[in-house]
Amino acid sequence: MAALDAELAVLAGEQDPVWEGAERVLSESELVPTASAAQHGPVDHNGRRAYRVDALSPSAPSTGELSGSGIGGGAVDGHVRREDGHPLPGAVLTLIDQNGRQVARASSAADGGYAIDAPERGGHVLIVSAVGHQPTAVNVQVGQRTQRIDLTLVGSGELSGVVRIAGNGSPLSNATVTLTDMRGEVVGAAVTGVDGTYLCHGVVSGVYTVVAAAEHMRPSAITVTVPDSGVLRHDIELTAMxxxxxxxxxxxxxxxxxxxxxxxxxxxxxxxxxxxxxxxxxxxxxxxxxxxxxxxxxxxxxxxxxxxxxxxxxxxxxxxxxxxxx
The missing domain is CATH 2.60.40.10 (Immunoglobulins)
Known part of the structure; x- marks a missing residue:
């Protein structure tokens, strides 16, 4: 009697098509959608009438939603570079959802390239950080297609010092200090104050040429190496013309x-x-x-x-x- 009640409940759609004993769940072949099936349709099960849900129906979960990947999520890729345009390897990229929870993490390669997968579509925040650089964060709208986002990190270091007159050591005001990279491109500049001090912000580790010039003074050029900390102090002496x-x-x-x-x-x-x-x-x-x-x-x-x-x-x-x- 109980088995008959269960079978009647299945036919009425009141409970899942599960039979006790020798009976079973609908076979996998019965659940796989066909190209022509797009709605609920009746099927025969051992001579009984039952209904299956086609995977293309709005009420059926997609494969991506079941697995947590595929069309259920999305991807973001691009490159991380320094302010001077050079690639920045080893940068850490963290993807968080709207609730501040970490959902993915990656790091940039030798060429600065990165790729990070999101388990779900929607709005996210991408956080990027690297040693010797100021971190940054950008809004990311993860969709079906891969979104490309290139990022630039500004150095958090600084080059500072004092410009003096050679011979007597007096501080030299209004001297211009220019910082160029190995390609000769200017990456920083400063003008000394009344005490002869200068400060160039946004410096990252690497080799630079420091040029100091002032009125009635011979210009000075020297190569310096900024350490990984990004902080270097270098005093300069200028000789009068x-x-x-x-x-x-x-x-x-x-x-x-x-x-x-x-x-x-x-x-x-x-x-x-x-x-x-x-x-x-x-x-x-x-x-x-x-x-x-x-x-x-x-x-x-x-x-x-x-x-x-x-x-x-x-x-x-x-x-x-x-x-x-x-």
Whole structure:
């Protein structure tokens, strides 16, 4: 009697098609959908009428939903790079759902590439972090198709130091410090304060060229290696450009004011010009070391050679006329 009641319940759709004893669950072949089946349909089971649910029916779970993968989830891929465009290997990528739970995790390869699978579709947050870099997070909408997201991480390190004048050690303000990578691209710059200090943010480990320049100073360039920590202190000394100074005198040793003095480099190009003051003195600044020709206007003009080395050189000119001849 109980078996008959169970069979009647199955036919009425009130309980699952399960039979006790010799009876069984509907066979796997009966449950597999066919290309033509898209709705509920009657089937015969040992001469009895029963119903099966086709997998294409909205009431049937998809294969992806059953397995937790496939069309039930999605994927995100792309590349992680440094701010200078270089690939960033070893970056850790964590995918969390809207409740803040971790659902997937991956790391970037040697070329910065990554691929991360999400078990479910919908909104997620992708967190990316790497040693020596500032972490970042982006919203990700996981769908049926793989979503490509390229990410750039900014360095969390810094290069700092003090720029001083060589010789006396005085801090040098308004000096420009420029940081270039091995490709020659500028990745950072700073201007020194009144205390000569500079600070370049966003630096990552690697080899750089540091160039410091200031008015009336010889520029300085040096290669530095920033450690994995991303933090390096490097002080810089700049040497003042050479100064050429002298006087213009007439016969008898008297000073001659307002004389035009022209300085030519080794190639004969005009490097600088100056005029003597009321005391017959002239000064030419910002010369690099080398051989120069000094021409003083006179009758005839006076020409002399001078070698500039170190910080200062002197060269007097004697004009071939008296003051009364001017």
């Amino acid at each position: 050479a100064v050429l100074a002298g006087s213009a005198q007439a016969d008898g040793g008297r000073a001659v004011p307002d004389v035009l003095v022209t300085v030519l480099d080794a190639a004969g190009e005009v490097t600088a010009t100056a005029r003597t003051d009321e005391n017959g003195r002239y000064v030419v600044t910002d010369l690099v070391e080398g051989q120069y020709t000094v021409v003083a206007r006179g009758y005839p003009p006076v020409t002399g050679q001078v070698t500039v080395t170190g910080g200062e050189a002197a060269h007097d000119v004697r004009l071939g006329y008296g003051l009364g001849d001017r």
